Amino acid sequence: MDNRSRISKIVDSLPPSGIRQFFDLVIGMPDVVSLGVGEPDFPTPWHICERAIYSIERGYTSYTSNKGLRDLRVAICEKISKEWGLSYDPDAQCLVTVGVSEGMDLALRAILNPGDKVLVIRPCYVSYAPVAIMAGANVVYLDLDERTEFKLHPELLKLIMKKEGPIKAMVFNYPCNPTGVSYTYEELSAIFKVVEDSEVILLSDEIYDGLTYDFSHTPSFVFDGLKDRLVYLNGFSKTFAMTGWRIGYALGPEDIISAMTKIHQYTMLCAPIMGQVAAIEAMEHGSEELERMRNEYRRRRNFIVSELNRLGLKTRLPEGAFYTYTDISSTGMDSMEFAQRLLWEEKVAVVPGVAFSPGGHRFIRISYASSLDKLRQAVFRMEAFLERL
Numbered sequence: 001m002d003n004r005s006r007i008s009k010i011v012d013s014l015p016p017s018g019i020r021q022f023f024d025l026v027i028g029m030p031d032v033v034s035l036g037v038g039e040p041d042f043p044t045p046w047h048i049c050e051r052a053i054y055s056i057e058r059g060y061t062s063y064t065s066n067k068g069l070r071d072l073r074v075a076i077c078e079k080i081s082k083e084w085g086l087s088y089d090p091d092a093q094c095l096v097t098v099g100v101s102e103g104m105d106l107a108l109r110a111i112l113n114p115g116d117k118v119l120v121i122r123p124c125y126v127s128y129a130p131v132a133i134m135a136g137a138n139v140v141y142l143d144l145d146e147r148t149e150f151k152l153h154p155e156l157l158k159l160i161m162k163k164e165g166p167i168k169a170m171v172f173n174y175p176c177n178p179t180g181v182s183y184t185y186e187e188l189s190a191i192f193k194v195v196e197d198s199e200v201i202l203l204s205d206e207i208y209d210g211l212t213y214d215f216s217h218t219p220s221f222v223f224d225g226l227k228d229r230l231v232y233l234n235g236f237s238k239t240f241a242m243t244g245w246r247i248g249y250a251l252g253p254e255d256i257i258s259a260m261t262k263i264h265q266y267t268m269l270c271a272p273i274m275g276q277v278a279a280i281e282a283m284e285h286g287s288e289e290l291e292r293m294r295n296e297y298r299r300r301r302n303f304i305v306s307e308l309n310r311l312g313l314k315t316r317l318p319e320g321a322f323y324t325y326t327d328i329s330s331t332g333m334d335s336m337e338f339a340q341r342l343l344w345e346e347k348v349a350v351v352p353g354v355a356f357s358p359g360g361h362r363f364i365r366i367s368y369a370s371s372l373d374k375l376r377q378a379v380f381r382m383e384a385f386l387e388r389l
């Protein structure tokens with residue numbers, strides 16, 4: 001038996017992550033300005049760390065309930081009740097997960113039978129399709145492009161639903177990684193009306209909800225007609241600069257949350273207790289720090305978008321997250337060539353758009369979760385690069 005044949009056919013068929021592949025090149029290169037990673041450059045606010053440290057000092061180092069610390073689930077549901085007047089039952093409709101990553105995996109595995117269709121809207125976060133495929137899905141894609149400014153329109157959704165027939169679930173993410181696109185209440189209403197009129201289960205990844213810059217984020221759970229078919233996924237990684245703590249949560253109908261909990265208890269047992277304690281602190285006292293980080297990201301966004309456009313690289317103003325999705329077609333290069341040359345020649349790392357969709361070959365993703373100084377340096381280097389072309 002050769003080594004290849006012992007690997008599961010599904011796993012073997014998955015392409016390696018485009019981002020990873022590219023960033024293997026960056027590792028070990030000195031003096032690189034990296035605008036590649038999708039991770040806040042801020043450390044976790046200190047009061048959040050301190051609460052976790054204090055809990056460790058008091059001996060909180062054990063497993064928790066499979067569903068997660070009840071105090072955290074209550075804090076999550078109470079916040080929603082206070083802010084939106086909606087009730088989620090912390091015992092039956094809420095599950096604490098190891099990041100949104102685990103939440104998405106659990107949701108897909110909990111609802112899919114082999115061959116069920118899952119709609120993935122591209123360009124999107126690199127994990128959705130592979131995780132769906134590993135859960136047995138037949139993934140169907142809806143590719144967005146600059147004609148709609150990478151926004152999902154209800155007509156596009158209607159069209160694909162008509163073309164594909166029954167779709168079991170749809171993965172939706174806003175604000176979006178990599179485009180930064182988000183939606184107003186009215187836009188969401190129109191999109192979700194199409195979902196409501198179908199049988200589709202909506203898996204809504206709103207991990208960047210706190211990082212919306214020009215209007216406030218409308219969560220999918222406020223749309224009443226969705227409630228029985230919505231799995232809402234969120235977490236602490238981006239909003240509170242807590243990527244390493246690995247805490248997310250899922251809210252949804254009791255049967256789906258219970259099925260997700262079943263998988264979770266056999267695979268993860270529970271999310272790490274220290275992270276859960278830290279997440280309680282973030283829920284209870286994190287809003288000021290969040291506001292500070294959001295203001296800083298907004299400043300950076302405004303700076304980088306205006307500079308990229310000045311350099312002739314067409315960039316729309318993203319409504320949220322911390323990425324620009326920048327059109328590099330004016331250079332005559334495709335995204336991989338552009339990103340590789342920019343890295344070799346000027347030591348600036350960005351992500352080629354092909355990592356997010358086949359149509360991404362004319363785009364790069366730039367993360368502005370980097371200090372203004374670094375962004376200035378990157379712009380300076382990019383300008384030199386573009387002048388030489």
Ligand SMILES: Cc1ncc(COP(=O)(O)O)c(C=O)c1O
Nearest residue numbers: 038099100101125177235237248
């Ligand atoms: C859209 C989106 N969802 C989920 C994740 C992963 O989140 P977590 O750290 O909560 O697993 C990321 C990370 O980049 C992301 O961009």
